[in-house]
Amino acid sequence: MTFREAIREAMRQAIKADDRVFLMGEDVGRYGGCFAVSKGLLAEFGPERIRDTPLSESAFVGAGIGAAMGGMRPIVEIMTSNFSLLALDQIMNNAATILHMSGGQFNVPLVIRMATGGGRQLAAQHSHTLEGWYAHIPGIKVLTPATIDDGYGMLLGALKDPDPVLIFENALLYNMEGELSPNAGAAGIDRACIRRRGRDITLITYSMGVWKSLEAAEKLAKKGIEAEVIDLRTLRPLDDGALVESVSRTHRALIIDEGWRSGGISAEISARLMEQAFYELDAPVARLCGAEVPMPYAAHMERAALPQVETITEAVERMMPAHG
């Protein structure tokens, strides 16, 4: 099954099992989903449960918030994270704040899914990586599934959560093939996961970065460098415990983040490692991030603007001590 099919399957299960769950967003019904994630769902569940919306991000995200407060469990699909900015007021000023602002009276059990990321030559306005930016906001949760199991399980886990959850799906992962674990169910949404054990350095990353890091780790292994790869899975909350535990063994950390470097989630992770694992570090925490430029269109330029397998291996090699 592909990553997109895993997500679709999770939605199918959820809509079937709970009549409070429904999907709402642009082109999710008749078009079958901009990225074909919801293909076939309209035919299966009908227009009440699979709702095409007009191009009104603020209205339909706000409607998702109101519907969630009103007893439903909506899944709002914003076509891409790039367009989510039109709904930022509803997300930040309503979804994230109403529980606290009302003194605990109204929670917002809303799930928002969005496609995200660059690398498809879609240029500056269609290539943002904003997960880390959203992770700044208290009151919401920010998930970044990178595997088939997580594409499936984290959506189900998010639907169980009483608070607003944003799920960022890197568009380049939709075609990824793999196996859904036989006993896959709702996954925990507050923990990171070690995807590859290692001894010499911890690679901390999420989403597309996980796959690039795993490939880099294979190449590094041939040179005798054993890299540990941690898939963050969630950017808010961050799983500090897992990061500290890993760095306490490897004593070196490299963060790989496709988002912009300054003030990004890589800076937050670096600060937390300094606060909690200072004495474990043999070298400063390093970061490999997206170049701080609006994403260019030309393929070679876009490639240079994002972390790649080669730049990951180079960065790791630079961090290894001079004596073996």
Added chain:
Amino acid sequence: MAEFRMPSLGADMTRGTLVQWNVKPGDTVKRGDIIAIVGTEKADIEVEVYETGTVRKLIAKPGEKLPVGAPLAFIEVAGEAVPARMPEAVAAEEAAPAMPPVEAPAPALAPTPPGRVHASPLARKLAEELGIDLAKVQGTGPHGAIERHDVEQAAAAKSAIQAAAAPAGEGVSGMRRAIAAAMARSNREIPHYYLATQIDMAGALRWLEQSNLQRSMEKRVLPAAMLLKAVARALVEVPELNGYWVDDQLKRSSDIHLGVAVSLRTGGLMIPAIHSADKKSLEELMNELRDIITRTRAGRLRSSDITDSTITVTNLGDLGVETVFGVIYPPQVALVGFGKIVERPWAVQGMLGVRPVLTATLAADHRATDGRRGGQFLDALSTLLQKPEAL
């Protein structure tokens, strides 16, 4: 009597200007009437009164700027009896509730796996420079982590013990390095200021000679002991010179442990401490001085001898030096220097005489004290030495 106060007219208003009164004493007003205009940053706003009654007194004058809540006028509320005396305007003060500080959650530190030493990068660097084994260092940082200071302490102790135990040459180089590190650090970090004073020692020396007549040769009290006692007593008066500069502040010591600079015949310098010098008699001080000089030169010092000094005294008089410009041994904040006692011309009651004069100097850390306090110390020292019998 009700008070008409400067109203809050906005979320960020702290003060307002009374621009104009629309009423005068004697006017009747009712709730809702506009009785004044108040100027704010934004504009002039018409302000209403919330009482019904008669204006008794206008306190604020047009043009006056007052804080929000300040009384502007007295209004006699309809139906109220007129008090015999105008009450004092009481500024409304609501004590803010005590706010417990919002503490950042203490970060959980990873537990030290066996074999792994928690030391800051700076400590590691220094340890490498000074040849210190981190595993043997006692750390005083968070959760027992080793910091720079700990390495320096270890280095000082190591070289002291090394110097005492090792044959000449080998021990000295270790000690030399430690001294070098400490002196370099002192020069780098401590803003020194220097004060000197000349003390007429005639009285003190005469008294000492007299009192020594009662003592045997071995037990005689040397001027050095008198100087040490005077220093200890003077520190009681100026305690800011007795302690350590740590974490950007002065940590005064309640004990006065005088570090006495002792030069070694093999070269090098040790600074063992005489503990609680202010509490010891002159004889006791002399005995201790004799003892530590002996033990220092024999290499039999204990670590507490070396690490406990709260101030250093260096007496180079017997080397013929007149004035000592010392370098403070960090983290102490002062160093007292004594030169040799020299016969000098001295004015006494308008007439020229000759006196045995001692130049006493103070090198002090300007972060902890300034010249005034330093001067007071030297002044106290001088005064104490004019009354040697009271030492």
Added chain:
Amino acid sequence: MSEPTNVNRAHEMHLLHQMLYIRRFEEKCAELYSREKIRGFMHLYIGEEAVCVGVMEALRPEDGIVSTYREHGHALSRGISGGAVMAEMFGKQEGCSRGRGGSMHLFDAKTRFYGGNAIVGGGLPLSVGFALADKMRQQTRVTCCFFGDGAVAEGEFHETINLSALWKLPVFFVCENNRYAMGTRLDFSHSQTDLSKKAAAYGIASAWVDGMDVRAVEAASATACEYVRAGNGPYFLECRTYRFRAHSMYDPELYREKSEVEEWKKRDPIPALIARIDPAAEEIAALEQQIAKQVDEAIAFAEAGTLEAVDELTRFVYSDRSPA
């Protein structure tokens, strides 16, 4: 057919009580703000009482309400106690939002009062969500959404009206047109100043009413709610009203003429209703006394209130029962 006189009169006295209570409560708020008992921003409803009182007559306990930052009147006429509102503005935890919201964020689960929104137009999308949830669950509840003439310029208004019309949702949109969006007069905001026409352009039922006449508002609201409850879709009612005081505490009102304010004061809904009822002087005096007592009790309740413990600060960022 006209109602029996005594029933009619009793009802009008009830309306008068509601409006006069709001009036005296708001006047007290002005005083308390100037004495620094109430802080932050505060927006008074003085002059507009006929709108919320008239509308509330058409709403039922099970209906939902989304409102603006000028919502004291809405909260009181909905049945939230004066004490809870006052305590909220005093920042006490006995306030309806635990002291966390203040004047602009009154929330109450019992009366389905969903704030209290400080972002102009921010509540509109939420109201669509509540109505959507009700429709999907076959509830015949009305969601009443209050907003001002300023909000009609926001994109959210257009997205919301469109979506509610498209999906035929049970929303009663009440536009409180007091002719000024803070300091910007209607004709400096809108190319089309007949706001009811703007809503009508989306194909929904739309009307306007004299917002200074409580009985007219009441009648128009009854018509609107009947329409909405019957499943006909949304209804837009523009209530043409006026606020006698500044936008908030305080502004020098440089944007309008004093003479204009005086003209509108002649149409004050409260004297108008009193003239209509023509009660005895003792009746009015008794009513004022009763209301004064109510207001004093609200203030006493607020004064006696307590401050929430600071170590509760991070409570309700996420739900207490959040799995994370």
